[in-house]
Amino acid sequence: MAQKPSIPKGTRDFSPSEVNKRNYIFDVVKKHFQTYGFQPIETPSFENSETLMGKYGDEGDRLIFKILNSGDFLNKVNDDLYATKDSSAITSRISEKALRYDLTVPFARYVVMHQNEIDFPFKRYQIQPVWRADRPQKGRFREFFQCDADVVGSDSLLQEVELVQLYDAVFTDLKLEGVTVKLNNRKILAGIAEVIGERDKLIDFTVALDKLDKIGIDGVSKEMREKGISDTAIEKAAPLFALSGSNLEQLSVLSDLLKDSEEGSKGVGELRFIIATIEELGLQSANLKIDVTLARGLNYYTGAIFEVAAPEGVSMGSIGGGGRYDDLTGIFGLKDVSGVGISFGLDRIYLVLEELGLFPETIDQSLQVLCVNFGEKEALTSLKLVNRLRKAGVKCDLYPSSAKMQKQMKFANNRNVPYVVLIGEQELDSNSFVVKDMVKGGQQTYSLDAPELFYKGL
């Protein structure tokens, strides 16, 4: 009996319309990556397990898909270990490869392995799928694309400036105007924790501060107290809770608050430079806003932190993010290589463009012209026309059999074909073809000797 087919949970088939829409986003992103001087690299889908394991914390290790060794893999497990039936201990003996979990660790591995071929600073982009054995839920998949641009080998703040401009360029081009690029700096968060005397409670402090929007000043204070942050510290941090106004006004409050912290002041200086330079250069449609509650994997970043929010009125988590990490490649033995990068959240951007109706109308016109098939002789003449149209780059097809007219027209409708070409007996006799305009209605006759009069306009 034939099996009823299914696909693994958390994975997806993409239909032609979905692929076209995804490619539309990828193509816009890629175009701007390239004009900004980023170069593409690709890395294997699976890495040696040791490259990935231990890089994402215990939870990450659990979420990495492991690939079973080939052949008699149990042969490598000695009897004592086998007797334990301990899945976790046995894993490393029967699996040596794993699917990549993100694009950052493979990139770091790439830079170290290819350091002698690379001209630093190296700006690379990488658009490939990653896999996580996470519990699937709405909007969270086990296979999804990441879309990253990073620069390594330069600690110039001009990179941060460029990355904000890159976000602006991409989202403007996608017609998604009014996104907000939120900006923070890891040094500012560390500085705050330092000046309020709670350096070791940085994470608790930030997690609470992050909820300011939702639970208000009182809620944040309460949570901080519960986490053991002193009243004196909370009082000292109070100006943060009321942080508002323009970027310049916020910088001024921060600068004052952090004047006694070297690290914090450095962070304020970095923010100030990035914001001033971007104001001088101008943005097309994005807003740039300091958000001192922004944390994004605090342990990872060392400088600037970015996050992009969809335009107001669209309820969607961040559609992009990134930051600077001062030691990307150290884990693989290449020290002191500073990196800074951003990523685009493809799946969320897709949903936002869909919700706002921002995909180009023509995206589902995968076929511009369909020739109706009236029989063998007519089909041959039609194919000659189709041939010419295709050579001119027109997406074009001949219905493959002389099915009923109704069936062929239904096919044209389902495929959203804007023009249907008819070459029947009468047209053969008069060496002509008829074009039906499926959008506006009406039809027009052209000579088969001058089909360009039709297709030049497409």
Next chain:
Amino acid sequence: MAQKPSIPKGTRDFSPSEVNKRNYIFDVVKKHFQTYGFQPIETPSFENSETLMGKYGDEGDRLIFKILNSGDFLNKVNDDLYATKDSSAITSRISEKALRYDLTVPFARYVVMHQNEIDFPFKRYQIQPVWRADRPQKGRFREFFQCDADVVGSDSLLQEVELVQLYDAVFTDLKLEGVTVKLNNRKILAGIAEVIGERDKLIDFTVALDKLDKIGIDGVSKEMREKGISDTAIEKAAPLFALSGSNLEQLSVLSDLLKDSEEGSKGVGELRFIIATIEELGLQSANLKIDVTLARGLNYYTGAIFEVAAPEGVSMGSIGGGGRYDDLTGIFGLKDVSGVGISFGLDRIYLVLEELGLFPETIDQSLQVLCVNFGEKEALTSLKLVNRLRKAGVKCDLYPSSAKMQKQMKFANNRNVPYVVLIGEQELDSNSFVVKDMVKGGQQTYSLDAPELFYKGL
């Protein structure tokens, strides 16, 4: 201690130059897939194991990469089975997913699962990686891309005609002129085996015939005899060994040889139609040639068989192939859906284009303009210019720090940058910028008020 990074054998990192070259091929192929009315789909990297296992023979099953279940996977193995320590028996208990082995079985699964959304005939293309746990060797990888176009739901021979034309269009566009599309038909091979009275030795017969080029008539006869094919049969097949001349001449010999086999005669008729139609339509640069030794996974195909050979003088196996299979989706419960498809061998096409120097010269010019960085003030003015260039679509960058001129120029050289822009103190004063032509030599000065005089020409 930092680990020395490596990648799994049989996998590859792709550098920017390699990605650009690969994308060049993909883009050309995709363009023609689209003008021929094919639509893109994508399927998950891994499938449920039951979807893949048993579809590629025992050898195929062994070469499929299996993914280990998450969590305490050994928990699902009962003690009796566990005690056997039988890797092969235990595999299905600890692994439920596997990386796809090709794009055809996932496509069949897709068609069945989505049959109600699809308008047949369905022309789809799919360009995605596949994985095989094969022994890696020169030109054979464990991860590689397949690039397939198939039509399902039409048994019209016009599809075969179109697929030959598609090969011609793609290879002509890639400037790889003079490829030979070899054409055969499964029904002809079956017909031959029938008329020589060796129906059950079809495979042995074809495998021997396939070596005609290399071992000559005597060698082929000897091998056939060794496989138990009778002298009478070999004698009857003799005209095949001497098959030569034009397609029409070969058709005439075949037609005569197979006149008593219904299936064989049908195959000859199909070949004749395809060849006659293509002659009527014309090819741009490819040759079409009957090759009765062509087999390509004989058990799989039911009608036309295609294979593409590189131009004469290039020693390379086939760079593409395909054929018709009458029951693609039957294994998943959808009967009587005929399919026909072709694929492009990306890795081999890459090697051929490289060998013949056919990649566009500009492919490594990932950066068109580099601005030298002379310091903070100059950099800001340079960035404004860079901004305008990028908005005009020029691939452009500012060196991120005011490093020594020599270092910046070396970077420009290594990146193959054709134009270097200089904005130093003097240029700031005179509101101008200098463009050095790195290819032809020489330099020219432009006003910062009219940079388009420079970039419009790019």
